[in-house]
Amino acid sequence: MTVRHIVGTAVPRKEGWDKVTGAARYVDDMVLPGMLYGATVRSNAARGKIRKISFDSSVDWNEFVIVTAKDITGKNCIALILDDQPCLAAETVNHPEEPILLLAHADRHKLRKAVEAVSIEYEALPSVHTIEESEQKSTIIWGTDNTFKSYLVEKGNVDAVWKEAAHIVEGEYFTGAQEQLYIENNGVIAAFDPESGVTVWGSLQCPFYVHKALMALCGLPEDKIRVVQMETGGAFGGKEEYPSMIAGHAALLAIKSGKPVKIVYDRMEDMAATTKRHPSRTRHRIAVSKDGKILGGEIEFTIDGGAYATLSSVVLSRGTIHAGGPYFWPSVRIRTKAVATNTPPHGAFRGFGAPQSLFAMERHMDRIAQVVGISPIEIRRRNFLKPNQTTTTEQTIRENIDLDRLLSRALELSDYDAKKKRFAEENEHGMCKKGIGIAAFLHGAGFTGSGERYLNSLVGVEASVDGNVRVLVSSAEFGQGTNTVLCQIAAEALGLPYENVAIAQPDTTVVPNSGPTVASRTAMIVGKLVQSAAEGIKQTLTKIGVLKDDYTAEQFRAACGEYIAGHGALKSYARYEAPGDVYWDDEKYRGEAYAAFAWAVYVAEVTVDLTTYGVTVNDFVALQEVGRVLHPVLAEGQITGGVAQAIGFALYEKVVWQNGRMINNQMTNYIMPSSVDLPPIRVFFEELGNVHGAHGAKGIGELPMDGPAPAIISAVEDATGVRIRAIPLLPEDLFEALRHEAIEQDVSSPVRGTA
Amino acid sequence: MNASQQTSAKCEISFTVNGDATKVLAHPMERLLDVLRNDLKLTGTKEGCGEGECGSCSVLLDGMLVNSCLVPVAQVSGANVVTIEEISAHALMKPLQEAFLECGGAQCGICTPGMILAAVHLLEKKPEPALADIREGLAGNLCRCTGYMQIFEAVAKTARQRVRK
Numbered sequence: 001m002t003v004r005h006i007v008g009t010a011v012p013r014k015e016g017w018d019k020v021t022g023a024a025r026y027v028d029d030m031v032l033p034g035m036l037y038g039a040t041v042r043s044n045a046a047r048g049k050i051r052k053i054s055f056d057s058s059v060d061w062n063e064f065v066i067v068t069a070k071d072i073t074g075k076n077c078i079a080l081i082l083d084d085q086p087c088l089a090a091e092t093v094n095h096p097e098e099p100i101l102l103l104a105h106a107d108r109h110k111l112r113k114a115v116e117a118v119s120i121e122y123e124a125l126p127s128v129h130t131i132e133e134s135e136q137k138s139t140i141i142w143g144t145d146n147t148f149k150s151y152l153v154e155k156g157n158v159d160a161v162w163k164e165a166a167h168i169v170e171g172e173y174f175t176g177a178q179e180q181l182y183i184e185n186n187g188v189i190a191a192f193d194p195e196s197g198v199t200v201w202g203s204l205q206c207p208f209y210v211h212k213a214l215m216a217l218c219g220l221p222e223d224k225i226r227v228v229q230m231e232t233g234g235a236f237g238g239k240e241e242y243p244s245m246i247a248g249h250a251a252l253l254a255i256k257s258g259k260p261v262k263i264v265y266d267r268m269e270d271m272a273a274t275t276k277r278h279p280s281r282t283r284h285r286i287a288v289s290k291d292g293k294i295l296g297g298e299i300e301f302t303i304d305g306g307a308y309a310t311l312s313s314v315v316l317s318r319g320t321i322h323a324g325g326p327y328f329w330p331s332v333r334i335r336t337k338a339v340a341t342n343t344p345p346h347g348a349f350r351g352f353g354a355p356q357s358l359f360a361m362e363r364h365m366d367r368i369a370q371v372v373g374i375s376p377i378e379i380r381r382r383n384f385l386k387p388n389q390t391t392t393t394e395q396t397i398r399e400n401i402d403l404d405r406l407l408s409r410a411l412e413l414s415d416y417d418a419k420k421k422r423f424a425e426e427n428e429h430g431m432c433k434k435g436i437g438i439a440a441f442l443h444g445a446g447f448t449g450s451g452e453r454y455l456n457s458l459v460g461v462e463a464s465v466d467g468n469v470r471v472l473v474s475s476a477e478f479g480q481g482t483n484t485v486l487c488q489i490a491a492e493a494l495g496l497p498y499e500n501v502a503i504a505q506p507d508t509t510v511v512p513n514s515g516p517t518v519a520s521r522t523a524m525i526v527g528k529l530v531q532s533a534a535e536g537i538k539q540t541l542t543k544i545g546v547l548k549d550d551y552t553a554e555q556f557r558a559a560c561g562e563y564i565a566g567h568g569a570l571k572s573y574a575r576y577e578a579p580g581d582v583y584w585d586d587e588k589y590r591g592e593a594y595a596a597f598a599w600a601v602y603v604a605e606v607t608v609d610l611t612t613y614g615v616t617v618n619d620f621v622a623l624q625e626v627g628r629v630l631h632p633v634l635a636e637g638q639i640t641g642g643v644a645q646a647i648g649f650a651l652y653e654k655v656v657w658q659n660g661r662m663i664n665n666q667m668t669n670y671i672m673p674s675s676v677d678l679p680p681i682r683v684f685f686e687e688l689g690n691v692h693g694a695h696g697a698k699g700i701g702e703l704p705m706d707g708p709a710p711a712i713i714s715a716v717e718d719a720t721g722v723r724i725r726a727i728p729l730l731p732e733d734l735f736e737a738l739r740h741e742a743i744e745q746d747v748s749s750p751v752r753g754t755a
Numbered sequence: 756m757n758a759s760q761q762t763s764a765k766c767e768i769s770f771t772v773n774g775d776a777t778k779v780l781a782h783p784m785e786r787l788l789d790v791l792r793n794d795l796k797l798t799g800t801k802e803g804c805g806e807g808e809c810g811s812c813s814v815l816l817d818g819m820l821v822n823s824c825l826v827p828v829a830q831v832s833g834a835n836v837v838t839i840e841e842i843s844a845h846a847l848m849k850p851l852q853e854a855f856l857e858c859g860g861a862q863c864g865i866c867t868p869g870m871i872l873a874a875v876h877l878l879e880k881k882p883e884p885a886l887a888d889i890r891e892g893l894a895g896n897l898c899r900c901t902g903y904m905q906i907f908e909a910v911a912k913t914a915r916q917r918v919r920k
Contacts, residue, residue: 022799233865
């Protein structure tokens, strides 16, 4: 066999031509005969008992299909982890925009008017809207203590470190909610047939999550639910758990009407009603030696989960494990919790808790540097994790990562030292101040701890008589490159041209459950399974003697034909097996949290205009070690796209809340970065390799969300000398921070950092 | 918007789409976006926000780049509309599509049709754009996936190739 290298090259994106020509089929491009449109009547109370639902007589309601909680034949919940979230509120509502009633009609125009003609009276109940209010517990809105989940990580004896500390450095940090803002809103079509059951076509990340939720909601067996993923116009976590809700709604309307029902949200509904990134608060109290070494410390990390549990426990888990950053802690105590508020549930968003806790860690490292009197660079060098040391969960770093060298390379690439010096001189004059800042961080790939073992993913590869191969996975493409990368891996494993390999459309009646498309797990974990399933095809053919070890695509085709003629379908499956040396204790939250970490150092350069208080990012260097890069163009696109979203997280994207409702739920007043707002994003890779991933790959999708915010805020501090503890930092926030600083200086507040 | 209830107010509107003379029976205030997608089945034009912010529904109207969610169909009477489905006839379209594919300019693909039309419009006005021109020319089209860098590269590359020819 001629050695071909497909992995590591920039082959064309599998579904790329369809996308650039507008031929790709998204759910809203699909129309079924007799199809109705569905709409949702939602709560306008933050919390209350539903007293009365009235239907205005100006509408002829006989024309409409109407569904309430009473029409649910199975269990009224969105089955996920705790099953506490109803599909339709029956007696009480727990957040604004909670779905209560569904309508369907063939005419979308009439539907819109009908939604407005339904009025609901509530008996208001006291509601809770911040982490602090939830913690006070004077109003209990969930369980017995408003707490969805808490974790405790303990390493060494933290209580012993305080007395040996030269400095004890404390700080408190906040991050805001962030909207995923995929450009394609949530949407599905559902159809029902008494014979075959419910079929849903949708914009989604996790076909089998929707499958599970619909089984519970409709009270139907496994084979009576079919979920098909359509081309998906961006997701970023925002289509991880929410599609189970909208699919449930469309399914209920389809069952009741006997007709296919399409629900596609408009932008305002999508922004107001669907999940966002969890707002967070982190408190650090760290004991350091005279020379700036971390001796130990306490981290308290709290996230606002909204009104129902949904995925908050898992988001909290990732935030917890990443809270200590890429540093060595001789001892640490990390206490974390997810609390309830009367807000639409917060959910999955790229990074999944890590951007929040890492923001705090990185900002606090700068603070420690100030207190100790060394540079932000030096404080990191002195505390970086090294091979054979252990993380906060006591996972031993087995790979040969050299963070010191990674940092040096990032400084070089960004011309850090020269700029730092130059900016300090230039900032003496004028109203525009320049600054440069860094962040060092890590991101674990795959599900946390024993998660991959529970998922027990299954992947298939199928060869046909024409010698073409099809990859069978439930892992979805939503821009990140799943189709392309998994086909590259299969092609390389089989020694076939990339063009001979295709991927099946994710359809739960066709593909096995390869797990959800989340947690930076697809290239690394699913990819590895695709590799072994593909090798299984080759082994089957060579074992029965129809294929030699060394073969051409033509010989492979002949062998497939011979096999299929004699034995029938040629399929090979591979199931996840946990590496033998991986140990994880769910009780103590200790052990090997992730099969692999990606590592990165990012450098941001900013200008702060003290006339407008606007912050502009002028240059951005993103250097990361992500194992083997499977596709250079796609990998770079993951980084630039993630950095752009994270710049939005830091500087532009602010959800404005009013009694638990997002009130700026439009693209006109919730601002994401446009093409004129971003700096050059310069992407660099190091490739150490990873024994657990396909061809040495690690996860890459979420990593770039973690580092930009702390690096940018560090640069803003460098430019202005003012401590910033919260993001997003919009001009009005910076104005407030500077004004606050001025007031504090007037009253000559005590200890101030030596920024 | 479905205009069935406004049948009485419907009128016949003639215009050219991708070189073909077209007639539709529609309410004059119906959005061009809906007429393209629902009546003419040209679903390559996408809706992102419905308020002219994201540019996913961009089309060329007599050579001008417009958000088709903001254009009442009455306004296109007699006009020439170009959508992403216009592959062969427009000299810039195919090179841009190829460059987007090669450079990584399309990820999830939902902003891509609008983005490519914005790029066509830009290169028609400025065959040799500087990076600042590209940024400015695409500023009305939001992309949440790419961070724009690879889109800039695709546009710059197309321009370079054309100048060389």
